[in-house]
Amino acid sequence: MRKPENSQVKLKRTLSLPMLVFYGVGVTIGAGIFALIGEIVGLAGQQAPLAFLLAGIIAAATGLSYAKLSSVYPRAGGEAVFVNIGIGPFWGRVVGLGVTATAIISSAVVALAFAGYFQQLLALPTPLITSVIILALAGIAWFGVRESVIFAAIITLLEIGTLVVIGFLGVPNLNDVSFLAESLNPLAEHADMMAVSTAAMIAFFAFVGFEDIENMAEETKDPHKTVPRAILITLGLTVIVYMLVALVAVSSMDQAALASSKAPLADLFSALTGQSGAPIAVIATIAMVNGILVQIIMASRVLYGMANEGLVPSIFGKLDVQRQTPLFSTWFVAGLTIVLAVSFPLVHLAQATSAIILFVFSLVNFSLWQIARRKDAPAALRNWQWLGLFGALISAGLLLSEAVKFL
Numbered sequence: 540m541r542k543p544e545n546s547q548v549k550l551k552r553t554l555s556l557p558m559l560v561f562y563g564v565g566v567t568i569g570a571g572i573f574a575l576i577g578e579i580v581g582l583a584g585q586q587a588p589l590a591f592l593l594a595g596i597i598a599a600a601t602g603l604s605y606a607k608l609s610s611v612y613p614r615a616g617g618e619a620v621f622v623n624i625g626i627g628p629f630w631g632r633v634v635g636l637g638v639t640a641t642a643i644i645s646s647a648v649v650a651l652a653f654a655g656y657f658q659q660l661l662a663l664p665t666p667l668i669t670s671v672i673i674l675a676l677a678g679i680a681w682f683g684v685r686e687s688v689i690f691a692a693i694i695t696l697l698e699i700g701t702l703v704v705i706g707f708l709g710v711p712n713l714n715d716v717s718f719l720a721e722s723l724n725p726l727a728e729h730a731d732m733m734a735v736s737t738a739a740m741i742a743f744f745a746f747v748g749f750e751d752i753e754n755m756a757e758e759t760k761d762p763h764k765t766v767p768r769a770i771l772i773t774l775g776l777t778v779i780v781y782m783l784v785a786l787v788a789v790s791s792m793d794q795a796a797l798a799s800s801k802a803p804l805a806d807l808f809s810a811l812t813g814q815s816g817a818p819i820a821v822i823a824t825i826a827m828v829n830g831i832l833v834q835i836i837m838a839s840r841v842l843y844g845m846a847n848e849g850l851v852p853s854i855f856g857k858l859d860v861q862r863q864t865p866l867f868s869t870w871f872v873a874g875l876t877i878v879l880a881v882s883f884p885l886v887h888l889a890q891a892t893s894a895i896i897l898f899v900f901s902l903v904n905f906s907l908w909q910i911a912r913r914k915d916a917p918a919a920l921r922n923w924q925w926l927g928l929f930g931a932l933i934s935a936g937l938l939l940s941e942a943v944k945f946l
Contacts, residue, residue: 550615550757550843551863553685556765556772559752562688563773565695566833567748568780572702573804573823575745576788581798583731583738588722588785590735594742595778597937600930601900602749602774604907606767607926609753611917613762616844617753618903623848625906634899635845641892641899642838643872646673647879649830656824666881673880676832677873680839681864684758687836694829701822702780705804708811709787722789740940745781747896749773750903751833754840787811835876839868897938904930 554562576587583590605617614620618638623631647669654668680687713719721727725735752769756762759769784804788797792810800806804823805816843865846856859866907927911920 549863550858550865551684552758552760552762553683554688554755554759554765556769558685558688558692559755559759559765559769560772560776561692561695562755562833563749563752563769564699564776565691565829566751566837567746567773567777568695568698568702572745572781572784573802573819573826575742576784576807577797577800577803579738579742579785580788580794580803582741583735584794585718585722585729585789586725586727586731586735587738587789588782589725590738591742591745591781591785592723592778593735593739594746595774595781597739597743597933598746598749599774600926600933601904602770604904604927604930605750605753606770607920607923608903608907608910609756609766609770610763611919613753613756613759613766614844614847615754615757615840616848616850617756617841618750618899619841619845619850620848621906622902623850625909626902628848628850630902631848632845632850634902635841635850637895637899639838639841639872641895642834642841643876643879644892646831646834646838646872646876649827649834650876650880653824653827653831656820656827669880670877672828673831673835673873673877676828677835677869679832680835681859681862681866681869683862684755684836684864687832691829691832694825697822698826698829699780701819702784702804705808705811705819706780706783706787708808709791712790713786715790718790719786722786740937742781743937744893744896746774746777747893748833749777750900751837754837754844757840757844831876835869835872838872839865842868842871894938894941897934897941900934901931901938904928904934 579590580587608621612620612624616635619631619635622634650669650673651665653672654665657663657668658665679690725732749770752773753766756766759765788803788807792807797803797807802816802820802823805819808814808819809816842851842855845851846853855865855868855871857867858864904927907920908924908931910916911922911924911927
């Protein structure tokens, strides 16, 4: 396919390491943790913190592969670029379109969830709410990447601040050292490692999002160093926050009640303070807005990067001359998201996104294996093929376990 003819207009490099970390944490620590903690505690019980630690280790295997590849190939398009170089253009195109599809589907699902919460405040039709919020966020994404990331960073601070406050409120309940040690001990008397392993597999999806950082590479200052650092810092911060929340949860509230709760963090806040958990539910709703914005940004950059690689029509690589942001890609993603949100039942599509993500992770890791084994492999990737193989096996194993659920 013909590549875009806008070589004089480039994406604007405005993102520093802190801003990129805010972006990464914002897309990783999303609305999911506000609901997911109950399910994890229900499975792993007191060992819920251990489940999050194991999930973080699993995510780190792929995170390191992304960090190594992005240090050599810091381009918008991320996964599609890696797989295109490592395996070939066909699979590069498949991966890029798969990543874009998951972002669009996720945005549509979250927009519908947002509409449901918003209707508790104002009774407006769902199609109107979803269309307005998607178009508004697409407008922010089009206006400028720096402005978009600042907007996302503000919401991210609100999310993390909320989780840290809950952690701080629960600190008095963390004075039993033996309880804390047992929560992280796989050999503890009451530890059910089969249940903990199952919980870790579910908790793994709370770490998905770090991979989106690479797609901002062409708008990042000194991307060869900044992007891989941002990926690793994001994963590290996410592990710390999740484990803190899990420790507070299992030490501060009846585990059965937490597991059955529809709004576990809101109920945890009530248990810690004696106050209504409504503010936490509101913050969870705001977190949904962040999720839609970063997915629109990411999907448009993937399409832009694929156009530059000749994997999709060149129009997807067209930039706004003044804003220096993907023009057609941004509004295409927004339009398709609206169509899905107002037209289709998305439950089964949403379930399929996790399988697509694991499929992408498998191919990205395998691409590192392929590239690092070549005689002309970049110096930064030599001898790292085993990391790629390890990550590919883990991702493929998780993908297989997901497939079994549908049988």
